[in-house]
Amino acid sequence: MVRRIPRGKVATYGQVARLAGVANGARQVGYALHALREGTTVPWFRVLNAQGASSLRDGHDVTQRLLLEREGVRFRADGRVSLDLHGWRPRGRATPRAASRRASKDCGAS
DNA sequence: GCGGTGACGGTCG
DNA sequence: CCGACCGCCACCG
Numbered sequence: 180m181v182r183r184i185p186r187g188k189v190a191t192y193g194q195v196a197r198l199a200g201v202a203n204g205a206r207q208v209g210y211a212l213h214a215l216r217e218g219t220t221v222p223w224f225r226v227l228n229a230q231g232a233s234s235l236r237d238g239h240d241v242t243q244r245l246l247l248e249r250e251g252v253r254f255r256a257d258g259r260v261s262l263d264l265h266g267w268r269p270r271g272r273a274t275p276r277a278a279s280r281r282a283s284k285d286c287g288a289s
Numbered sequence: 290g291c292g293g294t295g296a297c298g299g300t301c302g
Numbered sequence: 303c304c305g306a307c308c309g310c311c312a313c314c315g
Contacts, residue, residue, distance in 0.1 A: 201311095202310095203309080203310050203311075204310085204311075204312095205310085206310065206311065206312080207310090207311065207312060210311090210312065210313075211312095
């Protein structure tokens with residue numbers, strides 16, 4: 180599921196769990212991502228908690244922020260991401276503006 | 290097998 | 303809008 184998150188978008192642990200068919204599996208998603216090896220191709224950094232913040236510690240949250248900013252995700256002054264703005268919507272439910280923005284980014288920007 | 294723990298989250302105050 | 307409180311469930315000692 181995490182691999183399906185488009186560049187420039189973020190999903191929450193709970194969202195990934197539900198999309199994977201697990202109703203209350205947010206913590207398990209975190210556990211699974213925690214078990215990833217260093218050279219993984221899974222875009223783990225696109226997963227944030229429900230508050231739009233990184234759940235990592237010991238400075239690893241900075242790495243996550245860097246990777247996200249690298250693909251255009253903007254962090255607010257409080258260090259959190261607006262899910263309204265960057266949250267991934269598999270069903271494409273969004274404002275016209277968000278839709279056009281997504282179209283341009285998903286289409287190969289980098 | 291048991292209890293503590295966590296890259297979480299919905300509810301309440 | 304925050305913090306505190308549970309509920310959740312796979313791991314681990």
